[in-house]
Amino acid sequence: MARTRAALLAAAADVFAERGYDGASVDEIARAAGVSVGSIYSRFGSKQDLFRALMTGHLEGDLHRVRSGMDAGPEQGLAELEAVLLETARSRPATLLDAESWAVAMRTPAMRAAVSDHHRRVRDEAAAMVARGRAAGGVDLGVPDDEVATAMIALFHGLVREYRLGVPGEAPPDLYSRMVHALATGLAALAADGGPPGEP
Amino acid sequence: MARTRAALLAAAADVFAERGYDGASVDEIARAAGVSVGSIYSRFGSKQDLFRALMTGHLEGDLHRVRSGMDAGPEQGLAELEAVLLETARSRPATLLDAESWAVAMRTPAMRAAVSDHHRRVRDEAAAMVARGRAAGGVDLGVPDDEVATAMIALFHGLVREYRLGVPGEAPPDLYSRMVHALATGLAALAADGGPPGEP
């Protein structure tokens, strides 16, 4: 049944997150899903393919959400980015699975392309959002949109990591959007001050 | 010998980084170090304690470097932070080991305190650096130093993650210091514009 597939992916998300890729056993995933190990190999072929299917699904879901938010404009896009950030950071499985996806991609050449491509797509989307914001506000940031997008994404993942670490007395929920705004403001100020393009 | 301990820690760094904590076997670490598995258990007691010793050493080394740089002043501190960032990002074992330390800490209560405390120390150090920079420049950033420090550290780890992903055409080496400067500039501009403290 398709029921089995869904149950397996849900169970795999929990177990892979909690134990890590190598620490998770197919037996535990099967038990958590209420099926047998045979079903896993019948549907996914191998442990690695199960993880790949799980990871790919999550990456596509995230990209879709980010794109939807950014289609509504830069302000709405940033708000959606912050919403995704908070949801991810507040979900232990989501945070651990994100980190595990990166780690597995680093160590498994066959999986690296998927994560790398996903990252490039998100970055391009963010860069386009920066370009729209620039045009709307009529400002010059003095640096390529790609670099601003890279910083935005880095801040995103870095904050997820820090939120999860749970050091007391830090990081209010709107920190991300405030810092991105400040970054844009500062870049614009430095560009206006430091040297306009086309200056002799 | 103390020789054995050093060789084991060096080998453990490589193997744990390349295979992950669960993927690494004590047998492979022993082979890489040129000793036997018995020596590992004689010196470290368990696989977990070996990892703990390795991780603790790296965390202390990083903290010491960051502190040294920041003692020389905010500008020098930021430069040192960027130097550590580039060194970490350019070293595959260093990047993977950092990520693995976080992941293991998340999953092992006994290890979480070490990573969490380390993070708090680095954040406090960065916050003190921000305070000194504020005082030197006579500016108000409008937000607590802790929040600026949190953003700086998040940007640090996020950039390490992105650099290692190796998406083409991104992230020049001085991106970090430029973005931190822009962030500070933007915060100061927004604070001056939005509302001075003590205003009626």
Add this chain to the structure above:
DNA sequence: GTCTATAATTTGATAGAC
């Protein structure tokens, strides 16, 4: 302190009945 040999489990994966 370091080695070799081995114990005791657990692992990913498969075969074959239904």
Add this chain to the structure above:
DNA sequence: GTCTATCAAATTATAGAC
């Protein structure tokens, strides 16, 4: 498609000789 039973290999850790 899903199950149970099973395999072969690998795993952490220990015991005891040197």
